[in-house]
Amino acid sequence: MDRLDDYRDEMDALSSEEVEAVLSGRAPLESAAARAAVLVADLRRALREEPTSEVARVHLAAMVAAAEGSGFIKSRRSSVPMPSRRRIGGLAVAATLVLGGGLAAAVTQPEAVTLPEGTDDRVREAMGQGPEEVGEASAHGKAVAAVAQGSALEGCEKGQAVAGAASSKATENRQDDADRPDPCARGDEESSAGDEGDRGGDRNGNGRGEEASAFGRGMAEEARTDGRAFGQQTAAEAQVEKSDFGHQTAEQASGGSAGGGDQGGSLGGAPEGAGPPPGTPGGPPGG
Amino acid sequence: MRVTDPETLTAARAGDQAALEALYRDLAPVVLGYLRAQGARDPEDLASETFVGMVRGLPRFQGDERAFRSWLFSIAHRRVLDERRALARRPVELVAPADVPEEPGGDVEGEALASIGTGWAREAIARLTPDQRDVVLLRVLGDLSLDEVGRILGRSVGAVKSLQRRGLVALGRNLDRRGVS
Numbered sequence: 348m349d350r351l352d353d354y355r356d357e358m359d360a361l362s363s364e365e366v367e368a369v370l371s372g373r374a375p376l377e378s379a380a381a382r383a384a385v386l387v388a389d390l391r392r393a394l395r396e397e398p399t400s401e402v403a404r405v406h407l408a409a410m411v412a413a414a415e416g417s418g419f420i421k422s423r424r425s426s427v428p429m430p431s432r433r434r435i436g437g438l439a440v441a442a443t444l445v446l447g448g449g450l451a452a453a454v455t456q457p458e459a460v461t462l463p464e465g466t467d468d469r470v471r472e473a474m475g476q477g478p479e480e481v482g483e484a485s486a487h488g489k490a491v492a493a494v495a496q497g498s499a500l501e502g503c504e505k506g507q508a509v510a511g512a513a514s515s516k517a518t519e520n521r522q523d524d525a526d527r528p529d530p531c532a533r534g535d536e537e538s539s540a541g542d543e544g545d546r547g548g549d550r551n552g553n554g555r556g557e558e559a560s561a562f563g564r565g566m567a568e569e570a571r572t573d574g575r576a577f578g579q580q581t582a583a584e585a586q587v588e589k590s591d592f593g594h595q596t597a598e599q600a601s602g603g604s605a606g607g608g609d610q611g612g613s614l615g616g617a618p619e620g621a622g623p624p625p626g627t628p629g630g631p632p633g634g
Numbered sequence: 635m636r637v638t639d640p641e642t643l644t645a646a647r648a649g650d651q652a653a654l655e656a657l658y659r660d661l662a663p664v665v666l667g668y669l670r671a672q673g674a675r676d677p678e679d680l681a682s683e684t685f686v687g688m689v690r691g692l693p694r695f696q697g698d699e700r701a702f703r704s705w706l707f708s709i710a711h712r713r714v715l716d717e718r719r720a721l722a723r724r725p726v727e728l729v730a731p732a733d734v735p736e737e738p739g740g741d742v743e744g745e746a747l748a749s750i751g752t753g754w755a756r757e758a759i760a761r762l763t764p765d766q767r768d769v770v771l772l773r774v775l776g777d778l779s780l781d782e783v784g785r786i787l788g789r790s791v792g793a794v795k796s797l798q799r800r801g802l803v804a805l806g807r808n809l810d811r812r813g814v815s
Contacts, residue, residue, distance in 0.1 A: 363795060366802070367780075370773050383802065386809060391774050393755030396667040398678070403662065406682050410654055413689040419649040 638699040647692055658685055661703070665710050668775045671759050672714045672767065680717060684710045704782040707772060711786055758808040766801030769794055 361369065361380050369384045372391075398406065414420030494512040638660050645653035665684055669677035687709045695705060759767055765787075772783045784794045 366799065369802075370798075371777075383806070386806060387774060387802075390755050390758070390805070393752040394667040394671050394759070394771075394775055395663040396670055396677075396752075397663045398666055398681070402678050402681075403658070406662065406678075406685055407655055407658060409682050409686050410658065410689045411651060413686045414649065414651070414654065417690055417693065419693050420651055420654075 638702060640699055643699050643702055647695065649693075654689065657688075661706060664775045664777075665706065668707065668710055668771055669714065671756055671771055671775070673760065674714060674717055675721070680710070680713045683713050687713075703776065704778055704786065707776040707778060708786045711768070711772070754809070758805055761808045762801050762804055765797050766804060769797040770801040770805060773798060 361383070365380045369380045369387055372384060372388055411420065490512055495509045638657060642653045642656045642660075646657050662681065662685070666677055666681045669680045669684070674680050684706070688706055691705075691709075695702065697705070759771065762770060768787055769783055772778050772786060776783075778786070780791045780794050780798075783789075784791050787794070789797075
């Protein structure tokens with residue numbers, strides 16, 4: 348009898364339970380199924396095929412891609428909980444608020460910003476200035492600020508003082524500064540010229556201001572002359588009319604009752620010196 | 635035989651990438667061996683499809699590690715049947731040896747030694763009928779029960795028992811012809 352016959356006989360003789368024991372590798376070595384169990388164990392080991400590292404890498408990559416496509420995979424650091432969408436949104440809002448607050452603080456508190464070393468030198472180079480010029484500019488700004496804040500002057504004078512302090516450096520290079528009139532004094536002249544005077548519109552035009560002043564003074568002189576002549580003429584006419592009225596009243600009084608003189612006197616009403624001339628009816632007796 | 639532990643399976647179902655890799659390391663040798671012993675033309679490609687199908691169906695899977703193993707082999711068996719149907723519809727195109735591109739080397743010597751060491755087993759399995767082969771492979775490599783094999787193959791437990799016994803006898807005969815004791 349060959350080994351095939353032995354194996355066939357053994358398999359035929361095995362019960363279903365013994366076949367199960369053979370397939371599961373639990374068959375006892377001393378049993379009739381021992382040979383079959385060894386064959387099955389050898390077969391199982393021989394049929395297993397360990398994938399190569401390259402094949403395993405490709406397979407795992409495909410699995411990860413499929414899992415990501417399904418949307419249920421987690422990272423290898425699975426102990427760290429993944430933030431939810433709501434939590435991510437909250438973090439985004441918080442980050443925005445923090446960033447916005449930082450920007451606001453940077454805007455409202457510029458002194459908190461620390462410039463890198465050498466920034467002022469680069470600024471000077473960009474402006475074409477040396478360190479000494481920048482120092483002078485800073486002192487000039489402080490001087491102007493002191494004039495603006497501490498000056499006891501008010502109105503136009505204060506403005507002129509601040510402008511003068513601010514343009515003091517520019518004045519050094521100005522050619523026509525001596526010919527420039529005082530803006531505040533010019534305003535006074537224009538005010539005294541009266542409403543008739545042309546204020547010139549352009550307060551910076553010196554020639555027009557002087558013309559306006561001359562024109563105003565001329566108009567005022569004419570007004571005074573015309574007013575004086577008109578007053579004298581009016582007074583003469585009034586005196587003539589009142590004199591005629593006095594004469595007429597005196598005549599009426601003398602032709603009427605005896606008391607007409609008192610009436611006439613009271614009706615005349617002319618001021619002293621303005622009554623009828625001497626020798627005229629109703630007037631004082633002539634000499 | 636190493637059995638997938640419940641913790642790894644639970645973590646893999648929760649989407650843990652490390653657990654998925656552990657499942658692959660545990661089950662890839664038997665799945666790949668099953669596919670190659672079934673005569674698949676590209677067993678590595680079918681193994682990839684099997685594990686990708688596992689990943690896609692894992693969130694819906696319910697059961698213990700034994701049920702998971704049975705489910706995974708059912709996926710692998712369906713891939714084998716799909717390939718057989720596809721090959722049956724499409725005639726095989728013969729390629730002249732001169733037209734076959736020369737593949738890069740790899741571990742040729744190691745593969746040759748492995749083939750000598752395992753070739754006898756694959757040859758003995760190849761001589762079984764398809765039904766016997768299905769049952770023997772699912773029982774030996776899949777380590778599945780009669781009920782689980784019956785569900786995968788759509789057969790009764792009695793039919794599986796009969797195929798199993800005849801398959802083991804034929805396997806012994808084939809091994810004896812090859813001088814394997």
